[in-house]
Amino acid sequence: MEIAAARGLQILVNSGSSPFARKSINRAAFGKKTNWLLKNGSTLRCHRVVVKAQGRPTWLPGLDPPPYLDGTLAGDFGFDPLGLGEDPESLKWYVQAELVHARFAMAGVAGILVTDLLRVTGISNLPVWFEAGATKFDFASTRTLLVVQLLLMGFVETKRYMDFRNPGSQAKEGSFFGLEAALEGLEPGYPGGPLLNPLGLAKDIKNAHEWKLKEIKNGRLAMVAMLGIFVQANVTHVGPVDNLIQHLSDPWHTTIIQTLAGSDS
Known part of the structure; x- marks a missing residue:
């Protein structure tokens, strides 16, 4: 300010x-x-x-950030009304948890919008996103897919947690079937290598402040967008593209206010 x-x-x-x-x-x-x-x-x-008057921007102008949020973290605007980050060890884990949730949200929003657009335009016969889980596949049963997903995601999340507890331990030779060089990590939460960083972005992760800030900002926006998609699906029982088309067809009478008011009646 x-x-x-x-x-x-x-x-x-x-x-x-x-x-x-x-x-x-x-x-x-x-x-x-x-x-x-x-x-x-x-x-x-x-x-x-x-x-x-103030050294860095905060989520509320004029507000003094907590002393443990000194602005060194990516996307740190001093927002912690519950004081969850007072413990340094807990703060490290919360940072990693937010990063993972942000990436899942960005992937989820992109997947929902793309598949919904393909469905509405008739390019592909896809179910609406909240009914996709009930789809039956010919190549495998739902139980088989669930078990495979649990095993794969459990393995990946275990490796991520072990790397968080002991940074660099999962990049040692022989720790991942000889593929360590292709998956070399930059720092906890930021994998690299030709498979996970094919464009070679932010190779100097310690100084990649701008890339980290862009990612966490887009991730937070995606988490808010996912919350909005969940709410609109519960209220309107259609996909986000359908809602957008309905709004554009009559923007003065088809808004969130009329939609929520109509759902109560």
Whole structure:
């Protein structure tokens, strides 16, 4: 937050006649000192003095962030109303948990929108996303798919947890069927290698602050979007693309207000 001090102020100084000429004058501005240097000349217009009242942006302007959120984490805007991050060890785990949930949400939103668009346009005969779990496949039964998914995801999540507890332990030779070089991790939560980072983005993960910030911002937006998709599916019983088409067909009368009001009746 920037505070403009001494805006539009004019100081008239006569060269050689004023005892304050060529001297440094300190003025306290909101707890910080502002240094003005009066140079020679008959008229000196004071430029706008900008004082940084707060070192970094927060989720609520003017709010002092908790001391344990010092801005070093990606996407840290001082938001922790429940104080969950006071314990440093717990904070590390919450950071990893948010990152994983953000990535799942981004994948989920993309999958729902793409399949819903294919279904509505008639390109593919796909079920609406909240009925996809009941679809029967010819190549395997639902029970078989469930067991395979539990085994695969359990293995991956176990490896991720072990790497979180002991960073770098899962990249040692012989820890993953000889594929360690293709899956080399950059740091906990950020896998790399040609398989998981084919474009070679953010190879210097320690200094990839901008990439981390973009990812977590998009991930948080995706989590909010998933919540909205869940709510609209429960209220309207159709997919998000169907809702969008209904709204565009009559934008003044088909809104969230009318939809929620109609669901109560």
